Amino acid sequence: MLTLAMDKKFIPKITVFHCINAFSETSWSSVGGNDVEIKFIKLPCSSMVKDVFLLRAFEAGADAVAVLVCPEGQCRYVEGNIRAKKRVAWVQNLMDDIGIDGRRLSLSNIAAGDTAAAIQIIDGALENLAELGPNPAS
């Protein structure tokens, strides 16, 4: 869990935007250790994750950004997670145009309290970073 086979000098920075109804960082505790720096940004609904917030996370040095949203059909505000999904897809394309690889940005549906799924998502992001390396624009 959360192991990283890459240059020891590279400590990946991951910014996690999450809907407060999908995930709570208090359930995260100390998972992750020293191999990764994770910054959580909670939102009242994932639809609040504007495209500029995602880009600015990369400007602020994130190597990857993960957006955690409620399962489809379970958004308290009906379509917030669908809006977030479309916005993330748009920003992924823009990141490809920028040249920093849209795969650094991901969106995942997650049920409330499913910490195991959250760990898997971060693991997936770390696996991606093992291939992609540090953010070339940080």
Add this chain to the structure above:
Amino acid sequence: MIVAEQKPLSEIKEIVAPYKKILILGCGTCVKTCFAGGEDEVAVLASALRLACKKDGKEIEIEELTIERQCEDEFIRESAPAVSRNQGVLSLACGAGVQALARRFAKTPVLPGVNTTFIGVLERQGIFTEECSGCGTCRLDIFGGICPVTRCAKKLLNGPCGGSQNGKCEINPETDCAWQLIIDRLKALGQTDNLRRYIPPKNWRTSLSGGPRKLVREDHII
């Protein structure tokens, strides 16, 4: 509204390449509504350009500002201090806004960040359709409020071409046949007699083909 689309990032990068300090200037009217050049789009483009330049090892300083309208000098003047701090302005307004800026700031390069496309409406969230060609002689009164000059691919003024199928245009099956819409609308309005009226060949001198147009309102000039 005037509908525009932001240029691809690669093209914008080329356009701003000669400058190290640039103002991205948004417009809070038409281009804001069509998600091309309002405050949000200015912020996203600025962030994307900063990331792209950093990735390429290029230095760039970007200032962001959005004014209410770039096609009116009264609003443009608000941007003067920001313009003076930068080597160039990347305008996210329509072509009229870009030119109005260029007129005001004679010594500052003003660069286009969007492609201005058409006069249209918001059909539904995220979908914009062309509805008006600005031809200069509007006869929507006869056509039940549906413009065949803009919405008929053949610009026919005296009835349909006969090529439409199931109410769709033969040129583009995704487009409604304007004449089908006109007939349906005139039926609903009880104005089908309009269809018997002969519309003479259109005088295009009032359109752009007569050269750039100018509207003068003497009563507003002091």
